[in-house]
Amino acid sequence: MSVGERSLRALPYEAPRLDRLWPSWREQLLEGYRWMVLGRVLDERMLGLQRQGRVGFYGPATGQEAVSVGVALALAAEDWVFPGLREQLLLLVRGHPLTTYMDHLFANDRDPARGRQMPCHPTGRDARYVSMSSVIGTQVTQAVGLAYGLKLRKERAVSLAFFGDGATSANDFHAGMNFAGVFSLPVLFCCTNNQWAISVPVERQSRVEELAHKAGAYGFAGHRVDGTDLVAVFTSAREALGRIRDGHGPEMLEFLVYRMTPHSSSDDPSRYQQGDWMARAREVDPVPRVSELLSRTGVLTPELEARLRADAEALVKAAIVEAEAVPAPDPASLFTDVFAPAPLGPRSG
Amino acid sequence: MTDLTLVQAVNRALHEALSTDPDVLILGEDVGVNGGVFRATEGLQKEFGSERVIDTPLSETGIVGAAVGMALYGLKPVAEIQFLDFIYPAFDQIVSEVAKFRYRSGGQYPCHVVIRTPYGGGIKGGLYHSQSSEAYFAHTAGLKVIVPSNPADAKGLLLTAIHDEDPVLFLEPKRIYRSVTGEVPDGDHRVPFGQAATVREGSDVSVFAYGAMLPQAVQAAEALSSEGVQAEVIDLRSLVPLDEKAVLASVEKTGRAVIVHEAPRFCGYGAELAALLAEKALYSLKAPVARVTGFDTPFPYALEHVYLPNAERIAHAVRTTARAS
Numbered sequence: 124m125s126v127g128e129r130s131l132r133a134l135p136y137e138a139p140r141l142d143r144l145w146p147s148w149r150e151q152l153l154e155g156y157r158w159m160v161l162g163r164v165l166d167e168r169m170l171g172l173q174r175q176g177r178v179g180f181y182g183p184a185t186g187q188e189a190v191s192v193g194v195a196l197a198l199a200a201e202d203w204v205f206p207g208l209r210e211q212l213l214l215l216v217r218g219h220p221l222t223t224y225m226d227h228l229f230a231n232d233r234d235p236a237r238g239r240q241m242p243c244h245p246t247g248r249d250a251r252y253v254s255m256s257s258v259i260g261t262q263v264t265q266a267v268g269l270a271y272g273l274k275l276r277k278e279r280a281v282s283l284a285f286f287g288d289g290a291t292s293a294n295d296f297h298a299g300m301n302f303a304g305v306f307s308l309p310v311l312f313c314c315t316n317n318q319w320a321i322s323v324p325v326e327r328q329s330r331v332e333e334l335a336h337k338a339g340a341y342g343f344a345g346h347r348v349d350g351t352d353l354v355a356v357f358t359s360a361r362e363a364l365g366r367i368r369d370g371h372g373p374e375m376l377e378f379l380v381y382r383m384t385p386h387s388s389s390d391d392p393s394r395y396q397q398g399d400w401m402a403r404a405r406e407v408d409p410v411p412r413v414s415e416l417l418s419r420t421g422v423l424t425p426e427l428e429a430r431l432r433a434d435a436e437a438l439v440k441a442a443i444v445e446a447e448a449v450p451a452p453d454p455a456s457l458f459t460d461v462f463a464p465a466p467l468g469p470r471s472g
Numbered sequence: 473m474t475d476l477t478l479v480q481a482v483n484r485a486l487h488e489a490l491s492t493d494p495d496v497l498i499l500g501e502d503v504g505v506n507g508g509v510f511r512a513t514e515g516l517q518k519e520f521g522s523e524r525v526i527d528t529p530l531s532e533t534g535i536v537g538a539a540v541g542m543a544l545y546g547l548k549p550v551a552e553i554q555f556l557d558f559i560y561p562a563f564d565q566i567v568s569e570v571a572k573f574r575y576r577s578g579g580q581y582p583c584h585v586v587i588r589t590p591y592g593g594g595i596k597g598g599l600y601h602s603q604s605s606e607a608y609f610a611h612t613a614g615l616k617v618i619v620p621s622n623p624a625d626a627k628g629l630l631l632t633a634i635h636d637e638d639p640v641l642f643l644e645p646k647r648i649y650r651s652v653t654g655e656v657p658d659g660d661h662r663v664p665f666g667q668a669a670t671v672r673e674g675s676d677v678s679v680f681a682y683g684a685m686l687p688q689a690v691q692a693a694e695a696l697s698s699e700g701v702q703a704e705v706i707d708l709r710s711l712v713p714l715d716e717k718a719v720l721a722s723v724e725k726t727g728r729a730v731i732v733h734e735a736p737r738f739c740g741y742g743a744e745l746a747a748l749l750a751e752k753a754l755y756s757l758k759a760p761v762a763r764v765t766g767f768d769t770p771f772p773y774a775l776e777h778v779y780l781p782n783a784e785r786i787a788h789a790v791r792t793t794a795r796a797s
Contacts (some may be wrong), residue, residue: 130585231745246580246581247580252580256572258568261537264536264537265537265540267541268539268543294533298529298534300536301531301534302528302534460575460577460579461574462616463574463636
């Protein structure tokens, strides 16, 4: 059964199985759900603000929330994350304040990166979340280099490289996978395959049936995971991270998801997405799937559900009000951080 | 003090850095067992181990991308690109990533990577073992671009690069790797960035050069001395940051300037120097600024001696500039 044909609506888990798979699932799954709701609310509100001209750009992660949240729950504080375009929720789960992220989205004077990047390109040293560029794939070799350091210093941490399906066609994907294999480095390659690189479908990126198969060519294991299933994302990431920490070298996980929004606020998918794409995507929308599971197992009540949603909306609203009131960056900040601030002798310009 | 060739001085700088700082790593193609195709890393893997002197797979973007990750982790990677001509697969990493990490992260992620690479012609290397593409990199904000012309500077500038907080592209003039020998201070010898060196004082014309063009410029100046033209030769050493003060002070003294580089002329580094003189020293100039450069062609094989500026071409330009009024 192909992904498009399956009728996967409810997550196929019962409490006894979850007890075996994930002993602390009641608390953590609920915690994860809370973050997914926050992510969904954030996407709704920020796309709206972008349309009103209040933020310049927005790259939603709707439909992909389970990947960021599931992996974040499986990580340790000492792990490092090299994000792709849609891992901002992971930054928040790792403890980066929502208000600071909002400062970044508004590119205001309180943004730690001084409003230098387009929205949805945050940096969070506090969460070991590395600054991303808009260039596709360059973070892959960087994550590998950092993993070289982890191995050299005998840390039990893992370096994670996130990227999309399009990036598997880029130079640095190949170079990074190859280096990681040759040096047997503690890297988890996380391909979030949302089946679209802007307008180009994944079939145009590669002839392989599953992108995870590419790992074999570099000498290590790759697995495809249902990226709309929070339990599957968490358990597969936890297991892979455990093996990597134990020194077994890199692995790749391909999280298959549906992009449920345009590529970004600048994109119009009606030009290239036809038929029942959105209908199929909604069938496996990760947020209601977790909600259904938690309700069925008695963890989530309608009252709690309503409260989670209201809390998320209040948090996002408060962060927006606060960030929007902060002025634009000081023009002088244009010239800082090009080089280190220390006096380095005469310099031109 | 020890007498060393330029490539030996590079090797001694790397040895010094590896010995004194456990965070320093070397990575590149053929740098380990083979000691580098020019032997710049000779003996280092044997002494410091294959974990710190790393033979990598053949991928420049892999080398520089991995070096970025190492730097973000807090190590001090020194990446070797075998020839500057082969750096372009890593251009994206250098221009989009290395140069912008500090800026785009608001200082949260400095990216201190040193990239060493032999550059320039004169070794019969043809199109792809001869290029001088320093201008691409000097044009990119966030990168320092350094070019030594003698053994002592090679060691001192490389050690400064390794211990600097910013990314550095370190261009080694391979043509004079072995043809120039000089005294090199032992130990942790450092030469600061942003300071040009006056190699020969003169009152009539300022000659600005760097890297393998230095010996040619000096030879030209010596030859002109007997004709009564006293050329001042300035070794820029540091293209970014540029020692603007030294450039302007010399031209204010001589009133005449000749700029020498082996890279093509159009949009070459000399164009920036000429613009600087036009902006800030116009009233000191007694003659048009002259440039002696490679041609606006790809780098040739059989005709490299025609392509490359030499003492004769430099002397001709200096003579013409000295007489112009």
